[in-house]
């Protein structure tokens with residue numbers, strides 16, 4: 001069903017506009033995929049084909065996994081992103097609950113502080129974070145990748161906004177049912193805010209999976225590198241100078257994100273239908 | 279079973295005083311209704327009894343025990359909310375068993391995932407489930423146990439909310455306008471079901487409504503509240519026939535009681551009605567007034583409109599001398615009064631209720647004072 005009924009012309013126009021936009025967004029990815037399965041001579045040919053004349057996909061991807069610890073990078077990425085997201089939830093959910101539903105002095109001031117924190121770009125904090133981690137002797141460790149991100153102003157803000165929409169009477173009913181604040185968070189707030197948590201999850205995952213800036217600053221050992229940093233290290237490698245394997249490597253690190261997004265999208269829709277109960 | 283004693287409760291939100299020195303005692307097993315206009319503090323008082331909100335002053339005793347320091351869980355009080363407040367993500371069964379789960383299972387047994395394998399969890403869960411199913415069958419929601427609240431009708435949600443309150447067999451039931459979201463027919467049906475439930479379980483009920491008909495038909499006693507004050511607490515009949523306050527008299531009964539300012543009445547009538555000096559308003563019920571010929575009456579006016587409602591006819595009479603409009607209830611056998619005819623109105627002195635300038639009732643003991651000069 002369309003909210004506005006469009007004529008045939010309108011439909012065609014809409015289709016064209018959407019296709020052009022999609023093409024712009026997808027072209028780099030298609031190019032990347034296409035290059036990742038071509039041989040080096042073919043890549044440097046003057047004319048461009050999406051599909052290769054001779055298929056070099058196996059070779060390129062084999063080179064990636066053989067010459068670079070790509071699996072290790074992916075694993076690091078999963079580990080670091082999962083740890084960051086878990087700890088963020090552990091910190092942000094109680095904060096958001098308190099800011100949304102508890103009455104205490106200074107609550108509004110604290111919330112303003114969160115809003116201000118939202119405006120500060122993370123790069124601004126990189127030097128203080130680096131110094132702190134240095135004194136804690138955590139530079140060049142997983143801890144250095146995870147600890148600076150455990151408080152997310154965006155997460156607190158998003159969840160607090162969502163928690164505010166949950167009616168107070170529901171929380172009062174839960175109190176009468178005998179739930180403690182922790183029970184209320186675990187049994188009422190979290191299940192009811194699945195869509196918000198999922199969107200926060202996507203945000204957190206994407207930004208830390210793709211983060212190059214921070215790992216580049218705090219890591220020295222290649223075996224701790226996350227995928228984005230891994231690509232950089234791979235490029236410095238002998239085989240990494242060739243575009244075919246390099247594109248194969250990039251395709252490899254993008255794939256898990258796309259997969260995760262597709263899965264979370266399903267969860268999104270489920271969450272939204274659960275929540276449409278009045 | 280439990281009595282509730284409320285002593286001098288005060289509650290303020292910022293600068294506005296929401297409850298002003300409210301004192302009330304509810305007997306064991308009584309059905310007490312709190313009635314009053316929107317925003318007068320009914321829900322606030324309920325929340326204070328439940329322990330969801332702390333009063334700024336005053337004492338609260340439930341079952342002869344001071345509960346000021348008890349958390350809601352410890353008070354043995356169940357509440358049905360206006361919005362039902364069912365957990366939307368849980369099934370009806372899970373909604374109903376929640377209070378039992380939170381009480382009977384230890385924290386370890388409730389622990390996510392691992393709790394299921396703690397010793398005793400399964401046995402207790404089985405018992406809880408059996409009790410919930412019994413409550414569900416009393417309320418007729420057994421076929422709905424596997425559904426989510428979003429898949430229920432208003433009346434069914436209402437029953438589930440009742441079930442969640444009933445299942446732990448509380449000593450005190452608090453109900454905050456539980457019927458206000460239902461249509462008129464279902465409301466009447468649920469009214470009698472709640473009354474039957476009260477007889478059956480014999481717990482103390484405090485029931486909030488702003489519908490005076492609901493209050494009058496359901497309760498042992500009615501507490502009328504206005505702007506944070508309790509105006510009168512009495513049995514429904516007494517509230518109707520012997521109100522302490524003009525605002526109570528005006529709220530109870532339909533059509534509204536007729537209130538005539540004394541300064542608009544002639545001296546003869548004041549004598550006949552035995553109005554004392556401090557009386558500011560004389561009031562009488564529509565059924566206690568009789569329409570007479572203009573010459574025979576001390577109160578005169580013209581008919582403004584006649585409303586025919588089947589058995590009853592309500593005649594609106596605009597009184598002479600700027601004394602306002604009154605309503606008189608007659609039955610359909612009495613002669614018709616067309617708009618514009620001059621009529622007299624006669625009310626016996628014993629039917630007249632007298633109120634002073636502060637809207638308080640002038641009781642007969644004070645009525646012996648000097649008559650209006």
Ligand SMILES: Nc1ncnc2c1ncn2[C@@H]1O[C@H](COP(=O)(O)OP(=O)(O)OP(=O)(O)O)[C@@H](O)[C@H]1O
Pocket residue numbers: 291296314315316317318319320321322323488
């Ligand atoms: N948390 C709060 N903060 C500030 N004011 C409040 C709060 N809760 C209630 N009030 C105010 O207290 C007054 C009484 O509210 P309450 O909910 O008890 O009214 P009520 O009698 O239940 O009304 P209704 O019939 O509309 O439910 C209202 O004027 C309301 O605005």
Ligand SMILES: [Mg+2]
Pocket residue numbers: 320321322454
């Ligand atoms: Mg209310």
